[in-house]
Amino acid sequence: MPRPGILRDWFLIRRDLPQSRALLLTAVSFLMPLALWCVVSYVPWIWHPDVRIEISAEREGVTTVFTAGDHVSKGFFPEFVRAVRDENAAVTKARSEGTAVTGARRKNQKILRQIAPVAVGNGWIDYRDTQNDAALYQTWRDLATGAKVSSEPRLTEENLGIIRANWAALSALSPEFVFRKLPDEPLLKLVPQGRPANPVYLPEPDDVLRTGFRDFTASAPEGELTMLQRYGASLRVIFLGFFWACLIGIPLGILCGVFDFFSKLIEPFVDFFRYMPAPTFSTLLVAVLLAGEAPKVALVFIGTVFQMVLVISKTTRLLDPSLLEAAQTLGAKPRQLLKSVVIPGILPNLYNDLRILLGWAWTWLVIAELIGVKSGLTEFIETQGRFRNFDRVFPVIILIGVTGFVMDQVLSWLHGLLFPWSGKSSALSRSIAAAFTWPFRTGARAIRNRLAAVEAARIAATREPSP
Amino acid sequence: MSTLELPSYLDQTPEVAARFSRLRERPVALEVRGLTKRFETPRGVVTALDDVSFSVHKRELMCVIGPSGCGKSTLVRILAGLETPTSGEVLVGGTAVSGPGPDCGMVFQGYTLFPWLSVKENVMFGPKMAGKSSFTAESEAREWIDLVGLSRFENAYPHQLSGGMKQRVAIARALANQPRVLFMDEPFGALDAQTRCNMQSYLLEIWKNVDITIVFITHDLDEAVYLSDRILVLDANPGRVREIVEVPVPRPRSESQLFDPSFMATRKHIDELMHPPGQEQKDTPVMRLAVSNPDVV
Ligand SMILES: Nc1ncnc2c1ncn2[C@@H]1O[C@H](COP(=O)(O)OP(=O)(O)OP(=O)(O)O)[C@@H](O)[C@H]1O
Numbered sequence: 001m002p003r004p005g006i007l008r009d010w011f012l013i014r015r016d017l018p019q020s021r022a023l024l025l026t027a028v029s030f031l032m033p034l035a036l037w038c039v040v041s042y043v044p045w046i047w048h049p050d051v052r053i054e055i056s057a058e059r060e061g062v063t064t065v066f067t068a069g070d071h072v073s074k075g076f077f078p079e080f081v082r083a084v085r086d087e088n089a090a091v092t093k094a095r096s097e098g099t100a101v102t103g104a105r106r107k108n109q110k111i112l113r114q115i116a117p118v119a120v121g122n123g124w125i126d127y128r129d130t131q132n133d134a135a136l137y138q139t140w141r142d143l144a145t146g147a148k149v150s151s152e153p154r155l156t157e158e159n160l161g162i163i164r165a166n167w168a169a170l171s172a173l174s175p176e177f178v179f180r181k182l183p184d185e186p187l188l189k190l191v192p193q194g195r196p197a198n199p200v201y202l203p204e205p206d207d208v209l210r211t212g213f214r215d216f217t218a219s220a221p222e223g224e225l226t227m228l229q230r231y232g233a234s235l236r237v238i239f240l241g242f243f244w245a246c247l248i249g250i251p252l253g254i255l256c257g258v259f260d261f262f263s264k265l266i267e268p269f270v271d272f273f274r275y276m277p278a279p280t281f282s283t284l285l286v287a288v289l290l291a292g293e294a295p296k297v298a299l300v301f302i303g304t305v306f307q308m309v310l311v312i313s314k315t316t317r318l319l320d321p322s323l324l325e326a327a328q329t330l331g332a333k334p335r336q337l338l339k340s341v342v343i344p345g346i347l348p349n350l351y352n353d354l355r356i357l358l359g360w361a362w363t364w365l366v367i368a369e370l371i372g373v374k375s376g377l378t379e380f381i382e383t384q385g386r387f388r389n390f391d392r393v394f395p396v397i398i399l400i401g402v403t404g405f406v407m408d409q410v411l412s413w414l415h416g417l418l419f420p421w422s423g424k425s426s427a428l429s430r431s432i433a434a435a436f437t438w439p440f441r442t443g444a445r446a447i448r449n450r451l452a453a454v455e456a457a458r459i460a461a462t463r464e465p466s467p
Numbered sequence: 468m469s470t471l472e473l474p475s476y477l478d479q480t481p482e483v484a485a486r487f488s489r490l491r492e493r494p495v496a497l498e499v500r501g502l503t504k505r506f507e508t509p510r511g512v513v514t515a516l517d518d519v520s521f522s523v524h525k526r527e528l529m530c531v532i533g534p535s536g537c538g539k540s541t542l543v544r545i546l547a548g549l550e551t552p553t554s555g556e557v558l559v560g561g562t563a564v565s566g567p568g569p570d571c572g573m574v575f576q577g578y579t580l581f582p583w584l585s586v587k588e589n590v591m592f593g594p595k596m597a598g599k600s601s602f603t604a605e606s607e608a609r610e611w612i613d614l615v616g617l618s619r620f621e622n623a624y625p626h627q628l629s630g631g632m633k634q635r636v637a638i639a640r641a642l643a644n645q646p647r648v649l650f651m652d653e654p655f656g657a658l659d660a661q662t663r664c665n666m667q668s669y670l671l672e673i674w675k676n677v678d679i680t681i682v683f684i685t686h687d688l689d690e691a692v693y694l695s696d697r698i699l700v701l702d703a704n705p706g707r708v709r710e711i712v713e714v715p716v717p718r719p720r721s722e723s724q725l726f727d728p729s730f731m732a733t734r735k736h737i738d739e740l741m742h743p744p745g746q747e748q749k750d751t752p753v754m755r756l757a758v759s760n761p762d763v764v
C-alpha cells in the first residue's frame with residue numbers, strides 16, 4: 001500500500017524538507033505558542049479563574065481596597081457586588097425616610113472618582129489624570145446625558161441608572177466641579193463591574209503589547225533610565241564581558257589545543273574553576289571592583305572565559321591532523337603551521353563555538369545585573385515583578401529572547417558568508433557576500449597586479465644583460 | 468590462465484635491459500638502510516618493519532606493494548619524515564631525513580587539500596612557505612594546475628571538486644614544491660575503477676614531463692605493474708623486503724599492454740610472492756554459516 005501523500009511529503013526519516021516547507025514550519029513553531037496564549041487569554045470559558053475589576057467601589061468599614069485592574073477570585077466577586085448594593089439600598093432607604101447622614105462630601109468625592117477607570121479606558125482622559133476631579137465631573141455629566149457612551153467597559157443598566165440619579169443630585173448644586181458644592185448627603189456608589197480574567201501572571205497578549213509599547217516610548221521619571229537606555233546598558237555589559245572573554249579565551253584556547261605544554265599547564269585548573277558557579281563570586285567582585293558596571297562585566301567574563309578556553313582547545317584538537325602533516329611535507333615551519341593551517345582551519349568551528357558561548361553569556365547577564373547596584377533590564381523586571389505587574393515584565397523578557405535569537409540567526413547566516421569554502425552557504429548569501437566584498441577584492445587585485453608588474457619588470461631587468 | 472604459456476618475468480627485451488642499465492647508472496635519489504620500526508602497544512611490541520633496505524634512482528618510479536597491514540604506510544611515513552624509525556636511516560639526495568620538509572613531497576590516501584584555500588591557493592601553499600612572493604607563487608601554481616588539467620577550476624574550493632580532481636590538485640600541490648622525491652600512499656585507493664585508470668595515465672604523463680622521483684604505495688597488482696620501473700614487494704608480519712622486481716614491460720606504457728605476456732608474467736610472479744601457493748588456504752578465514760538444506764522436493 002503506498003504511503004498517503006501527507007506522510008510521503010512531510011515525514012521522511014533523516015531527510016531534509018524542501019526550503020518552503022521548512023520555512024512554513026519555522027513560522028508555525030512561533031505561531032503555535034502564540035496561538036495557545038491567545039486562546040487561553042481570549043476564550044472566556046477556558047480557565048479564567050479570576051475576575052478583573054473594571055469598576056471598583058470602596059466599602060464602609062472594610063479596610064481592603066480594590067482598585068480597577070485588580071484581580072479577585074470568581075467566588076468572591078458576587079459577594080463584593082452584593083455588599084455594595086446593600087450599602088446603596090441603605091442610602092436610598094435613609095433618604096426616603098429623611099434620616100440621611102450629612103457631612104459626606106469627602107466620600108462623595110471618592111464616589112466621583114469611581115468613574116475614572118471608565119474615562120481612562122475610553123481614552124477620555126489620560127491615565128495619569130485619575131484624580132482630575134473637574135474632568136471626571138464632566139464625565140459624569142456626559143454619561144448621564146448620554147453625550148458619551150462607554151464601550152470600554154460597557155456600563156450595566158444598573159450603573160447607568162445610578163449615574164443619572166447621582167448627576168441629578170450633582171447638577172442641582174453646580175454644573176462644574178467645586179468641592180464645597182458637592183452634595184452633603186451620600187451619593188449612590190457605582191456597583192462593581194468586572195470580567196473573567198486569568199491570574200495576573202498570565203496577562204493577555206494585547207495587554208502586554210500595549211504596556212510594552214507604553215513603557216518603551218515613555219520618558220523616564222527623574223533620575224531613572226528610559227527602557228531603551230536600560231537595554232543599551234544591558235547590551236553594553238554583555239558585549240564588554242564577552243569581548244574580554246574572547247580576548248583572553250581564544251588565544252589561550254588555541255595555545256592549549258596546539259601545545260600539550262599549555263594544555264597540561266592550564267586546562268586542569270580551568271576545568272576545576274569552571275565548576276565553581278560564577279554567581280558565587282558576585283560579592284567578591286563587588287568588593288574588589290566596587291559598585292557600577294565593572295563587577296557585572298567581570299561576572300559575564302568569569303562565566304564565559306573558562307568554558308571558552310576548554311571548548312576552543314577541544315575545537316583546535318579536532319582539526320584534521322593530516323592537514324598539519326600535509327603542510328609539513330610542503331615545508332611549513334611551526335610558526336607558519338599555526339598561522340596558515342591551524343587558525344584558518346579551525347575558524348568556522350571557532351565561530352560556531354563563540355555563537356553558543358554568546359548565548360550562555362546572556363544567562364550570566366541576568367545574574368550580573370542583580371549584583372551590586374541593580375541595573376539594566378533585569379532591575380526593571382525585578383521591580384515590576386515585585387509589584388506583580390507582569391504585563392510590564394513580559395515585554396522585557398520577550399525583548400531579551402528576541403535579541404538573543406535574532407543575534408544568533410544573523411551570526412549563523414554570516415557563517416555562510418564568512419566561510420564560503422565550508423560549503424554550507426546558500427547561493428543567496430554567497431552572492432550577497434560577493435557584493436559586499438567586491439570593493440575589497442577589487443582593491444586587493446589592483447594592488448596585487450601593481451606588485452606583479454613591479455616584480456615582472458625587476459625580473460625582466462635582471463635577465464636583460466645576460467644574452 | 469595456467470594453461471597459457473607465459474615467458475619468465477626475468478626475460479627482458481634488449482631495449483628494456485638497456486633502459487635498466489641506464490637507470491642503475493643514475494645517481495641514487497633515495498637510500499634506505501636497515502629500517503626497523505616497532506610500535507609499543509598495550510598488547511606488546513608490534514614490529515611493523517624489519518630491516519628494510521633499498522635504494523631508488525633519480526627519475527625512477529618505484530612501487531611498493533604488499534598485503535594490508537604489512538607496514539606500507541608506516542614505511543612511507545618514515546621516508547617522508549613524519550615518523551621516526553626505531554633504527555636505520557633514510558637518505559634523500561645524500562642527506563639524512565630528520566623530519567618532514569619540502570624535500571619530500573607527499574600525496575596522502577585521504578584528501579588533505581586545505582578546504583579554506585582555492586585550488587590555486589592550495590598549489591601556491593608550498594612556494595609561499597618557501598618565502599616566494601605571491602606573484603611568483605601564483606604564476607608557478609598556474610603552470611602546475613595546467614599540467615594536471617584543472618585550469619578551469621583554479622578558483623574552485625576543494626568541496627566543489629570530485630575525488631579524482633582533488634587528488635590531481637594534491638599532486639600539483641606536491642609537485643609545485645619541487646621535491647627531490649614524491650611519496651604517494653595509495654593516492655587512488657578511494658577512487659572508482661574508471662577514474663583510477665585515468666589517474667594512472669595522468670600520473671605517467673606527468674612523470675614523463677617532470678623531473679621527479681616517485682615512490683608509489685599500492686596494494687593493486689595491475690596498478691603496480693602498469694606504473695613502475697621496479698616493484699618492491701613487502702612481506703607481512705614483520706614487514707620485510709621480499710623481492711625487488713624489475714618490470715620488463717617496455718615504456719611508454721598504455722592500457723593495451725595489460726594483456727602483454729611480459730605484463731601478465733610479472734603480475735603472476737608478484738601475485739605468487741604475495742600469496743604463496745598452499746599458504747593461501749590457511750590464511751583465508753572461512754565463514755561457515757549454519758544453513759539448513761533448502762526444501763527442494
Ligand atoms: N601508531 C601505531 N601504533 C601501533 N601500531 C601501529 C601504528 N601504526 C601502525 N601500526 C601497526 O603497524 C602495522 C603496519 O601498519 P600500516 O598502516 O603501515 O599498514 P599498511 O601496509 O599501510 O596497511 P594498509 O594496506 O591497510 O593501508 C599494522 O600491523 C599496524 O597495526
Ligand SMILES: [Mg+2]
Pocket residue numbers: 539540541
Ligand atoms: Mg596504509
